[in-house]
Structures are given as C-alpha cells and as structure tokens.
Amino acid sequence: MTIHRVIRKVQRFEGWFGGGALLCLIAGLYLGLIGSPPDYYQGEVVRIMYIHVPLAHTSLLGYTILAAGSLWYLWKRDPIVDNMCQAVAALSAVFTALALGTGMIWGKPTWDTWWTWDARLTSFTVLLLILIGYLMLRTFVDDPEKEARYGAILAIVGFVDLPIIHFSVEWWRTLHQPQSISMRGVSISSGLLVPLLFMSVGMSLLFSYMLMVRTQLLYLDRLLHAKKGRLLSQFHLSKSDS
Amino acid sequence: MTSLNVIRWIVWKDFVTELRSRETISSMVFFALIVILIFSFSFSMDHQAAREVIAGIMWVAFAFTGIIGLGKSFSTELQNDCLEALQMVPEAKGAIYLGKVTANFAFMFVVEILLFPMFVILFNLEVVEEISLLLLVFFLATVGLSAIGTLFSALTVQIRAREVMLPILLLPLVLPVMIAAVEATKGALNGDPLAMYEQWLELLAVYDVVFTVVSFWMFEFVMDS
Amino acid sequence: MTNLHRRWGGVFLVAIVFIVLTYNHYRDNLASLAPEQVKQETPAGEIRVLGMVQGGTLETRGAGEATFALLGKSATLPVHYQGPPPDNLRELKILILIGTWNADRQVFEAHDIGIVPNYGFIAGAYLLGLLPLALLLFAMTRRVHSLYEEIKASTLYEEE
Numbered sequence: 001m002t003i004h005r006v007i008r009k010v011q012r013f014e015g016w017f018g019g020g021a022l023l024c025l026i027a028g029l030y031l032g033l034i035g036s037p038p039d040y041y042q043g044e045v046v047r048i049m050y051i052h053v054p055l056a057h058t059s060l061l062g063y064t065i066l067a068a069g070s071l072w073y074l075w076k077r078d079p080i081v082d083n084m085c086q087a088v089a090a091l092s093a094v095f096t097a098l099a100l101g102t103g104m105i106w107g108k109p110t111w112d113t114w115w116t117w118d119a120r121l122t123s124f125t126v127l128l129l130i131l132i133g134y135l136m137l138r139t140f141v142d143d144p145e146k147e148a149r150y151g152a153i154l155a156i157v158g159f160v161d162l163p164i165i166h167f168s169v170e171w172w173r174t175l176h177q178p179q180s181i182s183m184r185g186v187s188i189s190s191g192l193l194v195p196l197l198f199m200s201v202g203m204s205l206l207f208s209y210m211l212m213v214r215t216q217l218l219y220l221d222r223l224l225h226a227k228k229g230r231l232l233s234q235f236h237l238s239k240s241d242s
Numbered sequence: 243m244t245s246l247n248v249i250r251w252i253v254w255k256d257f258v259t260e261l262r263s264r265e266t267i268s269s270m271v272f273f274a275l276i277v278i279l280i281f282s283f284s285f286s287m288d289h290q291a292a293r294e295v296i297a298g299i300m301w302v303a304f305a306f307t308g309i310i311g312l313g314k315s316f317s318t319e320l321q322n323d324c325l326e327a328l329q330m331v332p333e334a335k336g337a338i339y340l341g342k343v344t345a346n347f348a349f350m351f352v353v354e355i356l357l358f359p360m361f362v363i364l365f366n367l368e369v370v371e372e373i374s375l376l377l378l379v380f381f382l383a384t385v386g387l388s389a390i391g392t393l394f395s396a397l398t399v400q401i402r403a404r405e406v407m408l409p410i411l412l413l414p415l416v417l418p419v420m421i422a423a424v425e426a427t428k429g430a431l432n433g434d435p436l437a438m439y440e441q442w443l444e445l446l447a448v449y450d451v452v453f454t455v456v457s458f459w460m461f462e463f464v465m466d467s
Numbered sequence: 468m469t470n471l472h473r474r475w476g477g478v479f480l481v482a483i484v485f486i487v488l489t490y491n492h493y494r495d496n497l498a499s500l501a502p503e504q505v506k507q508e509t510p511a512g513e514i515r516v517l518g519m520v521q522g523g524t525l526e527t528r529g530a531g532e533a534t535f536a537l538l539g540k541s542a543t544l545p546v547h548y549q550g551p552p553p554d555n556l557r558e559l560k561i562l563i564l565i566g567t568w569n570a571d572r573q574v575f576e577a578h579d580i581g582i583v584p585n586y587g588f589i590a591g592a593y594l595l596g597l598l599p600l601a602l603l604l605f606a607m608t609r610r611v612h613s614l615y616e617e618i619k620a621s622t623l624y625e626e627e
Contacts, residue, residue: 003618022478022481026481026485029485033492033589033593034488034492045585048592074463094600094603098595098599098600101595105591105595108588126414126417129414130415133410137401140402140403140407141402142402149463149464149466150401150464152463153393153463153464156460157390157393157415157460158415161415161418164448165418168418168421169421171441171442171445172421172425175425209604210600210603210604210607213604214607216611217607217610220614224618227618
C-alpha cells in the first residue's frame, strides 16, 4: 500500500504550519488581549475585532482556495484535489459560522443588536448557505467522480456569484436601512493593526494546517475504503476459486 | 446537425411535449395561484400595505413556480433514458444548454404573463402606464433565473433528494436577481422615474450575461460522462 | 503517552497559562461593588462601585463636579463626583465610579469614572472563536492518527 507522494509531503511539512499558527496566535492574543490599549470610541469591546476579522478573512481565503481547487479539479480530475476541495469547504463553513457568531457578539454591545441586515453580514450568511449547500450536495451523490464534478461546478458558480450578491445587498441596504447602524464606524488605527496582523497571519496558518490535516483524513479514509474493498474482493475471489 | 439545429430541436421537442401534456405550465400556474392565496391570507393588507409588499409576493410566487418548472425540465428526460441520449449528442453540450434555457425561459415567462393580471385583480393594483418597463423587468429577471436554474436542474437531476436540493442550491445564488427584480418591480408599479431603479435593471443585465456565460461553460462538465 | 497527546497537552497548558495571565491582568477592573453592598458593609479605602445613574437626579456644577444618585438592584447611593471633566456621564448610563464611601455624610465621594467592563462579550467571542476550532482540530488529528495506525497494521480481512 503506497500513500500518495503529495500526502507524504503534506505529512512532513504540516508541523511547520501548525507550530507557526500556534506562535502567531499566542503573540496575537497576547498583544490583542493584554498588550494593546482599549479603543477610544469602542472601549474594551474592540478586542473582539482581533478574533472576528481574522476569522472572516480566513473564511474568504478558504472560499477562494475552494474555487481555485474546483477549477483545477475540472481541468486535471485529480482525486487528491477533490479531497482538498471537500476539506476546504467544510473548514470554510466552520470559519464562516464562527465569524458570524463573533460578529453577532460584537454587535450586541456596540450597536445594541444581535443582528442587522448589514451588507457584510448578509453576504456572509449567503456564503454560509452556499457552503452548506455544497456539503449537502456532496452527500447526496452516489458516484464519487460525479460528486467531485458537481461540487466543483457549484463552487465555481458560487464564487462568481459572491461579488454580485455583495453588491446587490449593499445597494439594497442603502435604500432600506438607516445609516446609523453601520459597520463603517470602525476605523483602524495603527495601534490596533499590529495584533490584527498577527491574528490574521496566525488564523491563515491555522486554516492551512487544519486543511492539511483534513485533506489527509479524507484521503486516508478513501484509501482505507478502497483497500478494504480490494481485500474483500480478493477474499471472495479466492473463495470462489477453491 | 449544427449546434443551431440542436437548439431548435430541443426547444421544439419541449414545446411539443408541453402542448401534448400541458403538465408544466398548468402545474406552475396552479401552484402560483395557491401561493398568492396563502400570501393574501397571511398578510391582512389594506391598499397602502399591498403596494409595499406586492412586488415581494410576486417574485416569491414567480421564483417558486420557476423552480417547479426548472425541476421538471430535466426530470422528464430521465424517462426512457433520454438524458443518456442527450449526452450522446455529438455537437457541443452548450447547444443543449441553450435549447433548454430557451424552453425554460419561455415557460416561465408565459406563466408570469398569465399571472400578472391575477395580481392586478386580486390586489387591486392600478394598471400602470409603464407596462413595457415591467415587461422588461420580467424579461431580464426570468433570463437570469432560467440561465442559472437550467444548469442546476441538470446538476441535481441525477442525485438523491433532487426536489429538495434544487431550491436549496438555487435560491441563495439567485438572491441578486430576487432583490433587483423586487426593487425594479416596486419602482415600476409605483410609477417612479426610471432613474430611480435603473441600477437594478443594469444589475439584472450584468447577472444575465455573466451567468449565461458561466452556466454555458459549466454545462459541459455537468453533461460529460 | 503518544506524540499526539504530548503535543495537545502542550497546547492545553499554554491555553491555561494564557487564561490565568489574562484574568490576572483584568482582575482589578472586574472587581466592583454594588450600591447595596456599599451601604451595608461600609468599606473603607478606595472602592469601585457599579451602577446606573438614576434618571432625573443628575446635577452638574461646573466642569468637573456633579451630584446624582447611583441606582443598584435594591438600593440607591447618593454620589458626589469631583474629578476630571467626564465625557460619558449621562442619565441612565451604567458606569463604574472610583472613590471612597463617606459613612458620616452618607455620600459616595467619587473622583474618577471607569469604563464599564463588558468582558463577558469579549470572553464569549474568543471562546466561540477558538474553542470549536481547537476541538475540531483535535478530533481531526486523532482520526488521522488512528487511520495511519490502521493502514500500517494492514490486518484487514485476513483469511479466517
């Protein structure tokens, strides 16, 4: 039984990403929670930004990886790429959900409401719906090749749609919402930028690390499945021979 | 057989089957009537409130009926393995897509034209002067819905739980169409100047072009096996 | 004690140390008394009192001086504030007052206004952001670990 060389390489190098993520996150959390002063307007609540914004960035990064991987899959039809796509979609969905959750927690003390139909919140919700749709679609297809192909198509169409969704929701919001509740109120001064940078880099590294682990997981699962099937058929063949 | 012929034959085939069975359009119209009825019961509306929500109700009804039509578009091909036959067409698969989009668009547009007088009567709308603008909104939004809907109809037809998966996948993606169509319809019904909702018509046009191209391209991969 | 357990034990330790450090850093800001506690216990020295400025009681005299009643759950506390001109002193505003309790005149002499801590939101956001990720990552690494073991063992479906 041989393990694909890409997976072997991932296995060798994933530790660097995990360690880097840990170091960056520790530095970012220290600077964000202890080392930096509270914001003049928002007070201590501004510290939620250091976790919320990196989560949101990373989920968008994840969706970009998903779209690129899907294009690559349609071009090369490499099953490993499909494993990567499936892994990145699940992780992106988790990161998007967490970004929405932390955003809601941030909104409560800042704007005194858990939810507003803000352009960014709405487009992130739609992004989450698309990702959940993607994962659901994959569970409903029986043939693995077809599953990969259909998933890739949905991911690419959704990726093209996302900017249009964002623009339409933004236009719609400017028509229907009072300007008082707005995400634009957050101006980022340089003092806030350093912990934000560390957290963003740390989250991206953490995402990459989790992606590597999950890709391995899906690949090994498939490998083991195939191996079991092969051994089972060998077993039955030998039985029928004798 | 050129690609143009493929398009023509597919449209002709869908029209003839529809004329013989009258399944799709009649079920779409009937379903839309039920949706309208339920909406008029769930909001107790006076004349002023009706003007505010009528565009929304209209497009929810149109989108749901559209999904019924789109779902039927490819599931009828499953009988007698017509789908395999379509996949074996030697011309580019995009031609099949264009034929199907044309047929789906025609069905949805006909249903919308049939339903619009119902809205006018049931919700006491004043018949507006800008009826041509309203038709333009219907046209652009329906092109968008059918362009992306046909792709997903073909994609979900061979999976389990396809009746559920089609709306789940489609509705988040057509959100811009819904927003733009509702806003533009509202503007046209209120008789607002065109400049106030022009941007929504532009958005619909951009959406139509982008997703006709993307779906045309992606359809190759749906059908390829 | 596998490599996996050692690694995650390290992460767990770092997390604990970090939580303790952060808690220590903010402990001073967290500790505050309620108006009814102040009245009953009459604490000496500098204290921090958390309450809401009662509506209709705020009287400002000059830039840095004001009197008002601070509303708690079951008692109100008369307050005399004298200090730097406050920019967030309004009626119905929840705030923290820093000062001393004058038991003779039954008035709280405040000299500074602190930021109301909503550390609950911050802690909630960080826990919500990081805990699920850590749990998910742990579950995934453990599964990958066992899959490698299973593949290496390769004792599947051997002849009976």
